[in-house]
Amino acid sequence: MSSLNQTYPKIAEIENQLKALYERHKTEYREEIEAQGLEWEDEKSNDPWKGPFNYNCVEFRDEFGSLVEENSAKGKQARILVWREADSSMPATKQALSTKDKDHPNWRYYRPIHPVSRKPCPHPKSGWKFAYADDADSPERRSFISLDRDGRIVWGSDELKVPQLKRFLHEVETNVGKSVFTDYSDGEKQTSAMFGKSGVFLAPKHADFVSRFIQHAARQDSTIVDCFGGSGSTAHAVIRLNRDDKGTRKFVLAEVGEYFNTVLKPRVLKALYSRDWRSGKPISREGISSFVKTLCLESYEDTLNNLDLRRSDDQQTLLEHAESQGADKFKEQYNLRYMLDVESRESASLLNIDWFTDPTNYRLKVKIPGSDESREAVIDLQETFNYLIGLKIQHISAPHILTAGFERDSEGRLRLKGRLKEITGTAASPRESSSSWWFRTVTGTTLDKRKILVIWRKRPGGETPEGLEKDNLVLDEWFVKMGYSSKDSEFDLIYVNGTNNLENLKTSDDLWKVRLIEEDFKRLMFEEAEA
Numbered sequence: 001m002s003s004l005n006q007t008y009p010k011i012a013e014i015e016n017q018l019k020a021l022y023e024r025h026k027t028e029y030r031e032e033i034e035a036q037g038l039e040w041e042d043e044k045s046n047d048p049w050k051g052p053f054n055y056n057c058v059e060f061r062d063e064f065g066s067l068v069e070e071n072s073a074k075g076k077q078a079r080i081l082v083w084r085e086a087d088s089s090m091p092a093t094k095q096a097l098s099t100k101d102k103d104h105p106n107w108r109y110y111r112p113i114h115p116v117s118r119k120p121c122p123h124p125k126s127g128w129k130f131a132y133a134d135d136a137d138s139p140e141r142r143s144f145i146s147l148d149r150d151g152r153i154v155w156g157s158d159e160l161k162v163p164q165l166k167r168f169l170h171e172v173e174t175n176v177g178k179s180v181f182t183d184y185s186d187g188e189k190q191t192s193a194m195f196g197k198s199g200v201f202l203a204p205k206h207a208d209f210v211s212r213f214i215q216h217a218a219r220q221d222s223t224i225v226d227c228f229g230g231s232g233s234t235a236h237a238v239i240r241l242n243r244d245d246k247g248t249r250k251f252v253l254a255e256v257g258e259y260f261n262t263v264l265k266p267r268v269l270k271a272l273y274s275r276d277w278r279s280g281k282p283i284s285r286e287g288i289s290s291f292v293k294t295l296c297l298e299s300y301e302d303t304l305n306n307l308d309l310r311r312s313d314d315q316q317t318l319l320e321h322a323e324s325q326g327a328d329k330f331k332e333q334y335n336l337r338y339m340l341d342v343e344s345r346e347s348a349s350l351l352n353i354d355w356f357t358d359p360t361n362y363r364l365k366v367k368i369p370g371s372d373e374s375r376e377a378v379i380d381l382q383e384t385f386n387y388l389i390g391l392k393i394q395h396i397s398a399p400h401i402l403t404a405g406f407e408r409d410s411e412g413r414l415r416l417k418g419r420l421k422e423i424t425g426t427a428a429s430p431r432e433s434s435s436s437w438w439f440r441t442v443t444g445t446t447l448d449k450r451k452i453l454v455i456w457r458k459r460p461g462g463e464t465p466e467g468l469e470k471d472n473l474v475l476d477e478w479f480v481k482m483g484y485s486s487k488d489s490e491f492d493l494i495y496v497n498g499t500n501n502l503e504n505l506k507t508s509d510d511l512w513k514v515r516l517i518e519e520d521f522k523r524l525m526f527e528e529a530e531a
Contacts, residue, residue, distance in 0.1 A: 004017065004080060005079055005080050008070075008073050008074040008078075010070060011058055011059065011060075011070050014058045014080060015056065015057065015058055018056060018058065018082065019056065022049070022052075022053055022056075025049050026047075026049075029044075029047050029049070030044070032276065035276050035278060035283055036189060036190055036193050036276060036277075036278075037189045037190075037192065037193050037278065038186055038189050038190070039186070042186070046208060046209075048208075048211075048215075052169060054084045055082045055083060055084040055167075055169040056082075056084065057082070057083050057084060057085070058080050058081065058082050058083070059080075059081055059083065059151075060072075060073040060076075060078035060079070060080060060081075061078055061079060061081055062076050062077070062078050062079075063077070063079075065150070066151075067150075067151035081168050081169075081170060082168065082169040082170070083166045083167060083168045083169065084166075084167055084169075085154050085164040085165070085166070085167075086164060086165045086166070086167040087124070087164070087165070088124060088128060088129055088130075088162070088163065088164055088165040089124030089125065089126050089127065089128065089129060089162075090108055090124065090126045090127045090128060090129045091126065091129075092125075092126040095108070095126075095127070099127055100127075105131055105133070105135050106131055107131065107132060108123075108127035108128045108129075108130075108131065109123050109127045109128075110123060110128070110132040110144070111123055112132070112144060112148075112163060114155060114156075114158065114159040115155060116155075116158070117158050117159045119158075119159040120159060121155075121156070121159045121160075121161070121162065121163055122159075122160075122162050123162065124162055128144060130142050130143055130144055130147065131143050131144070132144045132145065133145050134146055147165065151166075152165060152166045153165065153166070154166055186206060187203070187204035187205045187206040187207075187209070187231070187233065188203070188204060190204070190206050190207065191204045191231060191263075191267065193276075193277045193278050193279070193280075194267060194270050194271075194277040194280065195263075195266070195267075195280055196279050196280020196281070197280070200231075200259075200262070200263050201230070201231040201259060201263050204230065204231035204233060205230070205231070205233040206233070207233055207236035207237040207239075207240050207271070208237070208240070209233075209237075210233045210234050210236070210237035211237040211238075211240060211241050214234075214237055214238065214241060214249070215241070218249065220245060220246075220247035220248065220249060221247065221248045221249065222249055222250075223249070223250045223251070223252060224238050224249060224250070224251045224252070225251075225252045225253075226251070226252070226253050226254070227254050228254070228255070229253035229254055229255035229260070229264050230255065230257075230264070231259070231263050231264060231267060232253065232263065232264040232265070232267040232268050232271075234251060234253060235251045235253055235264075235267070235268045235271070236267060236268065236271045238250070238251040239268070239271045239272055239288065239290070240271070240275070242288065243275060243286070243288050265294065268292060269292070270282075272287060272288055272290050272292070273285070273287045274286055274287060296366070298364065299367060301367045318330075319331045319334065351521060351522050351525060351526075353518040353521075353522065354463075356381070356497045356498065356517070356518050357458065357459040357460075357462055357463075357498070358458050358459075359381045359382065359456050359457075359458070359497055360378070360381075360438070360458065361378060362378065362379045362381050363376050363377065363378055363379065364376070364377060364379050365377075381456075381521075382440070382442065382454075382456055384521075385454065385495075385517060385521055386442060386444075386454075388520070388521065388524040388525065389446060389452070389495075389520065389524065390446050390447045391442070391444040391445070391446060391452060391454070392444050392445050392446070392447075393442060393443075393444040394443050394444045394445070395441075395442070395443045395444075396440070396441075396442050397440055397441045397442075398440075399438055399439065399440045400422060400438070400439045400440070400478070401422065401423040401436055401437070401438050401439075402420045402421060402422050402423070402436060402437045402438075402439070402474065402478060403420070403421045403423060403435055403436050403437075404416055404417075404418075404420050404421070404435075404437065404470075404473075404474050404477075405417035405418055406470060406473070414469050414470065414473055415473070416473065416474075416477060420474065420477055420478060420481060423436065435460075436460070437457065437458065437459075437460065437471070437474045437475075437478070438457060438458040439455065439456070439457045439475075439478060440455075440456045440457075441453060441454065441455055441456070441482075442454040442456075443491075450492040450493055451490060451491045451492050451493075452491065452492070452493050452494075452495065453484065453490075453491045453493070453494045453495070454494075454495040454496075454517070455475075455479075455494065455495065455496040455497075456496075456497060456517075457471075457475060457496065457497060457498065459471045459497075459498050468498075468499065471498065472498075472499075472500050472501050475496070475500055475501075475502070476501060476502070476504075476505060479502060479505065480505070485505050491512045492511070492512060492513070493512065493513055493514075493515060494512055494513070494514050494515070495514075495515050495516075495517045495520070496514065496515075496516070496517060497516070497517040497518060498516070498518075499516070500514070502514045
């Protein structure tokens with residue numbers, strides 16, 4: 001309509017073009033349905049344009065909403081509005097006695113006078129849905145007189161037709177939601193077309209079916225959450241809607257089934273790559289730009305697989321002692337109450353903080369979906385910590401890799417020999433050696449509005465006294481070099497992994513505090529929620 005508005009054609013021409021648009025859509029919709037391998041007779045009633053088809057009339061109105069004759073439309077810069085005739089009768093329910101009292105303002109069985117024949121028109125069988133005259137006590141209430149004055153009453157060619165109400169398309173944001181959906185869309189045919197085989201998922205829902213709920217309940221920029229992701233129908237529906245109306249909806253899906261990797265994730269990626277598929281191949285390349293992030297949470301099986309029970313020779317000797325044997329004796333009580341806690345204390349699944357010397361290489365044995373086997377995988381400690389402290393991220397820096405030389409002064413104190421040097425480009429890609437240091441920072445705010453700086457570092461020196469001394473000297477120098485010591489007012493809390501001396505860099509005016517990542521990491525992972 002916006003393109004036609006620039007030329008101001010005759011109303012009859014506009015209505016013909018509107019009719020052609022609807023016919024073109026019907027053809028394209030049928031082609032789309034059949035391209036998916038679906039049955040037209042089953043799917044034609046699901047056409048999302050089915051409601052707008054009835055809006056087949058147009059008129060011109062000015063900026064104030066007043067009706068404008070087509071010959072005056074261009075001069076008044078009027079705009080085209082699309083409308084349909086709508087029933088103007090009152091619902092056939094039990095009504096107040098006042099609706100049949102012609103002397104009452106609520107009279108609903110009046111017979112309006114036709115503007116041409118000047119004869120009375122019939123009223124709807126159940127009466128009008130609005131009173132006849134304006135009500136001074138309720139000036140905002142619609143009446144037949146006010147609607148006709150606004151050009152919203154559709155009169156017949158003579159007095160024999162019941163006048164109708166104009167309903168404008170632009171005033172209808174969405175279809176009225178139904179309490180029950182009847183839908184015969186075959187999700188199996190849709191997934192078969194995408195994967196090139198049937199039976200990839202038991203009774204998958206069709207994306208178009210799910211899109212109806214989204215259209216009724218969400219905006220174009222809403223986030224849609226599905227806690228039972230299944231075959232990925234919800235994500236597929238969001239992608240299709242965004243492609244159709246240029247929306248910015250987001251989706252969050254959760255799933256524990258093994259088909260996450262075999263069905264759900266591939267379906268999402270396929271839907272992004274192309275709108276239509278046949279026999280596992282894309283029909284078109286109508287892809288949309290998107291960012292998809294997957295998070296894998298540690299499962300119960302993963303926790304068990306990563307328990308590493310360690311018992312010293314002294315512990316074993318004590319448990320084998322004769323006085324430890326028997327019911328309710330030490331060995332039994334130890335096995336029931338303490339063994340798991342004591343002997344698994346340094347297990348990977350229980351957060352072995354000794355491994356935080358290299359936070360980019362924390363590993364767990366992760367169960368392979370569909371089997372009893374496990375594979376070793378690197379765990380993202382940095383992102384996990386962001387979630388644990390409830391951090392709203394503002395910035396994540398690129399890694400900084402530094403080299404340094406050391407010497408001792410006349411009093412034996414360690415100091416840098418020269419300056420810190422940063423490795424950039426391809427030289428920064430190999431795994432760092434004992435002569436290089438790696439840093440990465442995250443800044444953001446917590447739910448209580450505190451400003452946070454998180455410093456992750458690799459500590460090549462380990463836990464030896466000299467190693468700790470070198471690692472912390474490099475940390476101090478890097479902290480000052482990055483200007484954090486002069487930006488102290490920007491942060492309320494600074495997290496860093498490994499024991500450090502950052503508190504010594506504070507001045508009397510500084511209010512920031514330093515916390516060890518390892519301590520809060522373990523506390524937040526295993527603390528019991530308050531009752």
